[in-house]
Amino acid sequence: MTEPKALSTPLDQAASLRDNILITQVDKLIGWTRKNSVWPMTFGLACCAIEMMATGASSYDIDRFGSGPFRATPRQSDLMIVAGTVTNKMAPRVKRLYDQMPEPKYVLAMGACTVSGGPYIKYGYHVLKGVDRIVPVDVYVPGCPPRPEALLEGLFRIQEKVAKERILDRNRVGARPSLLVE
Numbered sequence: 001m002t003e004p005k006a007l008s009t010p011l012d013q014a015a016s017l018r019d020n021i022l023i024t025q026v027d028k029l030i031g032w033t034r035k036n037s038v039w040p041m042t043f044g045l046a047c048c049a050i051e052m053m054a055t056g057a058s059s060y061d062i063d064r065f066g067s068g069p070f071r072a073t074p075r076q077s078d079l080m081i082v083a084g085t086v087t088n089k090m091a092p093r094v095k096r097l098y099d100q101m102p103e104p105k106y107v108l109a110m111g112a113c114t115v116s117g118g119p120y121i122k123y124g125y126h127v128l129k130g131v132d133r134i135v136p137v138d139v140y141v142p143g144c145p146p147r148p149e150a151l152l153e154g155l156f157r158i159q160e161k162v163a164k165e166r167i168l169d170r171n172r173v174g175a176r177p178s179l180l181v182e
Helices: 010-020 026-035 048-056 091-100 112-116 148-164
Strands: 079-083 106-110 139-141
Touching: 026 148, 048 079, 048 106, 048 148, 079 091, 106 112, 106 148, 139 148
Parallel strands: 079 106, 106 139
Antiparallel strands: none
């Protein structure tokens, strides 16, 4: 067994210390860890949910980016991916699930129906004309339905937003108060 080499000079000690210490800001460290552990909620309403499921499958593998475990309860998730048509009957339930999520929470609107009402925008009296009327949306992913690559790009935008946030800020950057649905 060899003994550890004794550090003979102060320069050797400083070099050894420099190799073994990492200095960063606490905000950046916590932002990096939160960015790489975004947990989406299992929440699919229509055809866009099939593309969301494909993003979690082996071909696209959302696990590689730290967002793999789709949670079945809002209390364990911090990202709501609203995938599909939100009807007026479903809107209060979407709002309730959003309210049950712990802070900080994020919303990704996936698909044309979720973003603006899609093909139902003119004559679909039963369809909400955008989920942003009930919950604050952080990222919009357009398409009918959007491809899994587009959803991954939306996830990257959420991760960028998470990494830039400061821990002690009371209000999230870009968050808007949501409107009530009656």
